[in-house]
Amino acid sequence: MTALVYVEHENGEVRDATLAAVTAGSKLGEVHAFVAGNNVAAVADAAAKIAGVSKVLVADGPHLDHGLAENVAPVAAAAMANYAAFVAASTTTGRNLAPRVAALLDVMQISDILSVEDDSIFTRPIYAGNAIATVRSSDSKKVITVRGTAFEKASREGASASIEPVDAGSDSALSSFVAMDASESERPELTSAKIIVSGGRALGSAEQFHALIDPLADKLGAAVGASRAAVDAGYAPNDYQVGQTGKIVAPEIYIAIGISGAIQHLAGMKDSRVIVAINKDEEAPIFQVADIGLVGDLFKIVPELTEKL
Amino acid sequence: MKVLVAVKRVIDFNVKPRVKMDGSGVDLANVKMSMNPFDEIAVEEAIRLKERGVATEIVAVSIGPQKAQETLRTSLAMGADRAILVQTPDDIGSEVEPLAVAKILAKIASEEQPGMIILGKQAIDDDSNQTGQMLAALLGWPQGTFASKVEHADGQVTVTREVDGGLETDRLKLPAVITTDLRLNEPRYASLPNIMKAKSKPLATRTADELGVDITRRLETLKVAEPPKRQAGDKVGSVDELVGKLKTLGVVQ
Ligand SMILES: Cc1cc2nc3c(=O)[nH]c(=O)nc-3n(C[C@H](O)[C@H](O)[C@H](O)COP(=O)(O)OP(=O)(O)OC[C@H]3O[C@@H](n4cnc5c(N)ncnc54)[C@H](O)[C@@H]3O)c2cc1C
Ligand SMILES: Nc1ncnc2c1ncn2[C@@H]1O[C@H](COP(=O)(O)O)[C@@H](O)[C@H]1O
Numbered sequence: 430m431t432a433l434v435y436v437e438h439e440n441g442e443v444r445d446a447t448l449a450a451v452t453a454g455s456k457l458g459e460v461h462a463f464v465a466g467n468n469v470a471a472v473a474d475a476a477a478k479i480a481g482v483s484k485v486l487v488a489d490g491p492h493l494d495h496g497l498a499e500n501v502a503p504v505a506a507a508a509m510a511n512y513a514a515f516v517a518a519s520t521t522t523g524r525n526l527a528p529r530v531a532a533l534l535d536v537m538q539i540s541d542i543l544s545v546e547d548d549s550i551f552t553r554p555i556y557a558g559n560a561i562a563t564v565r566s567s568d569s570k571k572v573i574t575v576r577g578t579a580f581e582k583a584s585r586e587g588a589s590a591s592i593e594p595v596d597a598g599s600d601s602a603l604s605s606f607v608a609m610d611a612s613e614s615e616r617p618e619l620t621s622a623k624i625i626v627s628g629g630r631a632l633g634s635a636e637q638f639h640a641l642i643d644p645l646a647d648k649l650g651a652a653v654g655a656s657r658a659a660v661d662a663g664y665a666p667n668d669y670q671v672g673q674t675g676k677i678v679a680p681e682i683y684i685a686i687g688i689s690g691a692i693q694h695l696a697g698m699k700d701s702r703v704i705v706a707i708n709k710d711e712e713a714p715i716f717q718v719a720d721i722g723l724v725g726d727l728f729k730i731v732p733e734l735t736e737k738l
Numbered sequence: 739m740k741v742l743v744a745v746k747r748v749i750d751f752n753v754k755p756r757v758k759m760d761g762s763g764v765d766l767a768n769v770k771m772s773m774n775p776f777d778e779i780a781v782e783e784a785i786r787l788k789e790r791g792v793a794t795e796i797v798a799v800s801i802g803p804q805k806a807q808e809t810l811r812t813s814l815a816m817g818a819d820r821a822i823l824v825q826t827p828d829d830i831g832s833e834v835e836p837l838a839v840a841k842i843l844a845k846i847a848s849e850e851q852p853g854m855i856i857l858g859k860q861a862i863d864d865d866s867n868q869t870g871q872m873l874a875a876l877l878g879w880p881q882g883t884f885a886s887k888v889e890h891a892d893g894q895v896t897v898t899r900e901v902d903g904g905l906e907t908d909r910l911k912l913p914a915v916i917t918t919d920l921r922l923n924e925p926r927y928a929s930l931p932n933i934m935k936a937k938s939k940p941l942a943t944r945t946a947d948e949l950g951v952d953i954t955r956r957l958e959t960l961k962v963a964e965p966p967k968r969q970a971g972d973k974v975g976s977v978d979e980l981v982g983k984l985k986t987l988g989v990v991q
Contacts, residue, residue: 521883522902555865556764556865558965559754603911649990667921699965738984
């Protein structure tokens with residue numbers, strides 16, 4: 430079978446999450462890439478090089494700018510006439526688009542897959558990752574989103590796929606893009622970082638969050654994450670949230686500082702290779718998953734740690 | 739404008755789910771059940787729209803077993819005006835898939851003609867994050883997913899959305915589907931007098947059959963297993979020891 434993999438892009442570049450989706454797609458069979466956007470020739474060229482991609486479909490038009498689901502979904506659904514599977518990364522972009530495509534195709538989506546067992550059997554986490562379900566889809570076409578931490582990233586180089594324009598559809602006039610308030614950061618992206626330093630409610634204020642977490646992250650070349658409580662309290666922006674309903678990460682090292690370890694938080698980081706926890710409560714549940722724990726006051730420990738590294 | 743909200747009865751978020759020994763699913767016997775937290779946020783948002791004079795009537799809908807009435811009563815106690823339970827057979831219970839839920843909600847929307855439908859972004863049991871987007875597709879409406887702010891003016895809504903790179907703002911024509919994220923609002927608790935009052939608010943019961951929606955599952959669950967368990971590691975006694983460990987791991991030179 431051939432899978433159509435949705436290519437996420439930003440400023441003319443293919444986003445990392447797509448590379449894991451390509452790998453998942455290749456477990457189903459041949460992979461074609463689907464690029465939609467405004468003036469996306471450069472993205473199509475980049476997609477054509479991704480190892481494992483044998484053809485790129487491009488839908489280009491001003492109404493496809495910013496990937497508005499109302500405009501992209503009908504184009505993707507139409508392209509699906511020739512494919513057995515639609516595969517997208519389980520990012521906010523993929524989660525926004527794929528179910529809309531699935532409904533247009535009258536297909537029940539398989540969300541956030543961890544593995545491809547065969548062309549209709551997949552595993553996926555449910556209940557905040559406290560259970561792993563093996564499901565078989567009876568739909569003739571599959572619509573799938575892919576958990577990025579569960580699949581290797583395909584190489585950005587290696588293929589020279591053909592590029593084919595497809596009908597770009599028209600503007601539904603249902604929605605329009607107004608603005609993007611991007612949280613600018615020089616640090617690595619959370620979902621692809623090797624090291625993550627994450628802060629929780631215990632940091633107490635945005636000032637203290639930055640004063641303690643940032644220097645440690647800078648020393649380690651790490652990305653910065655946060656618990657929901659820290660985001661709700663305004664210590665960190667929304668896109669720092671790690672967890673069941675935030676970002677799923679699996680770095681080499683995850684350092685949880687002043688985070689209790691609620692199941693919703695663990696859901697987002699418990700597949701990290703090494704977990705370090707700093708918490709003043711030795712009974713905190715985070716210690717049940719931590720490889721290295723240090724019990725004590727973070728306001729003493731973190732500055733000392735930053736200095737000694 | 740009428741506002742529809744979709745509320746699902748799920749395991750309470752404070753309960754740690756346990757996988758059944760026979761691998762057939764998660765054990766929900768004698769487990770505390772509550773309204774899906776994102777749906778509480780949806781109900782709250784609808785109430786605020788009504789308080790601002792934008793919404794005129796709030797209709798809460800749940801698809802599930804008879805017990806889902808409790809969830810609907812909670813929404814009525816918070817401030818919804820009436821409720822619809824689309825009752826499912828006991829063997830299906832709350833296992834109706836997002837696509838079928840979306841089809842049922844689309845049918846109800848065609849009867850009720852709401853100006854807005856608010857759902858949670860995700861049910862914390864199946865973690866699907868699909869229903870709102872599917873519903874919008876079936877109705878041919880715009881979708882404002884993962885909303886952290888919803889502003890209504892001149893027949894349009896401006897929705898601020900929590901996305902991976904920050905906050906995106908989109909403008910949608912009405913009618914529209916909105917799905918809630920955590921920072922949209924803080925849901926109120928129902929007061930005792932309002933809980934009493936909710937008992938006499940209308941709650942209609944329907945079935946999928948009568949609405950003409952086939953709820954046969956498309957995904958068959960073959961097995962449910964526990965994820966691999968992590969072992970708790972060692973505690974270190976000082977920052978120096980921690981630095982030593984990090985050096986052994988090659989994190990720092
Ligand atoms: C629908 C829903 C979705 C959710 N999604 C997410 C999600 O995606 N991600 C997420 O993280 N949470 C999520 N949550 C929230 C989750 O349930 C917890 O409330 C949250 O993770 C708690 O954050 P925290 O650990 O920072 O705060 P707390 O639980 O308050 O923990 C603070 C910790 O800091 C320690 N501490 C305090 N002072 C110090 C000090 N001076 N030095 C050292 N340690 C100290 C305390 O001992 C405590 O363990 C969700 C909840 C719901 C209902
Ligand atoms: N059985 C149901 N009854 C009512 N609403 C539901 C049901 N299932 C899903 N929803 C709504 O759809 C949202 C997303 O659910 P899901 O797509 O399953 O993650 C939930 O937050 C609810 O608002």
